[in-house]
Amino acid sequence: MTTVQVNGLEIAYDRVGEGPPVVFLHGAGDDARLWQPQREALADEFTVVAWDEPGAGRSSDLPGSFGLADYASCLAAVVESLRLGPAHIAGLSWGGTLALEFYRRYADLTTTLILADTYAGWKGSLPAEEVRARVEGARRTLAAPPGAFDPAVPGLFAGEPPAAYVPLLDAMAAAVRPETLRTQLALMAGTDQRDLLPAVSVPTLLVWGEEDVRSPLAVARQFRDAIPQAELVVIPGAGHVSSLERPEAFNRAVRGFCRAHS
Template sequence: MATVRADGLPLAYDRAGAGPLLVLLHGAGDDARAWTPQLDALADVFTVVAWDEPGTGRSGDLPAAFTLADYAHCLAALVRSLRLGPAHVAGLSWGGTVALEFYRHHPDLVRTLVLADTYAGWKGSLPTEEVAARVAGVRRMLDAPPTGSPAIAVPGLFAGAPPAPYVPLLDAMAAAARPDTLRAQLALMAEADQRDLLPTVSVPALLLWGEQDVRSPLTVARQFQAAIPEAELVVVPGAGHLSNLERPEDFNRAVRDFCRRHS
């Protein structure tokens, strides 16, 4: 583990390997451990960095009134501190929304974008009634006492049952999630609409989607593909929303091939 400070906020991250910089941005409710199948597997080609975003894992608590732009500026502080030039930036789910906001504010620090099972914000990708239902569902989950395994608390994360090797990891991350952070992320995600940003993306972009993702279905991937100039779409067969955990070999192969072509 290493740390860097962004405007006084401590940010923790894991680092492995050497080569072009590949930064991994996890989803809401997770932390850097969500990238366990990628961190070492891709370190043969890249300097792989997986951060605990503000308010998660080993990083400091989320400051009051934190915005998507603030996430982007914290990530910029981390990338600049590494002194490895523009980065391949890969974000999954909420992490993809953060990656897009990072590109909006700091395009000079982005070599490529890998957007996996993500959204242009919920408002920018989902019907209004679906956004309202998700907000209500997450609020109920946060207000209810925990029951059973947190790994299956959110339906639709996987095409099938959660992959057995990662259930303890999923449970550990869910148990460590901070309710105040999740409430703040929920508000930001519900209101985020990045559709204006997509046509302006001028770096190579890979869209990496689980074939059976019901959280961010392939219709969202097609919206991204239509809006981002020359974006490439790779569909991960037999995978749901957390395609990096459900089909890590397919996921890693797509990321490695794409980023090597654009390094």
């Protein structure tokens, strides 16, 4: 584990391998451990970095009024601490929204974008009634007493969670901080990044689970049509967390794309 200090916050990240840097951003309710299959598979060719975003894993708690710009500045400090120049920035779900915000503010640190099963913010990708339903569901979850608090979200996988990763998923769920989820809920519900998509000028890989019900393929096609240099890879038999459900296909897509653009 490596740490970097940003405005009084300690940001932790894992770094393995040698080669062009690929920085992975986990989803809400997850931490750097989500990217275990990618660290194991891609470190033979790349410097693989997986951060614990502020408010998750081994990183500091979120301060009050923390916004997308603050997340982006913390990520910039991580990328700069690698001393390897611009990086491939890969984000899943909420992490993809952060990746887009990072690109908006730090395009000079971005070699490519890899956006997996993600959103241009919920407001920018989902119908208003769906956003309202998600907000209400999340508020009920967050209002539960500590002993009954369960951050698990239905529909993350096309089938049952992969048995090999169930202990990992349980460990990440047990470490979720409710205050972090409250902040992320407000940000996702209010964020609309559709204005940014046509301005993305770096090669962009879209990786989507064919059976994703959280961010359906219709969202992937909106990204593909809006981003000038976007290519879409659809992974059969995968839901929202395609990186864990079908890691071989996910890693193959990422490896080929990063190799082509490094």
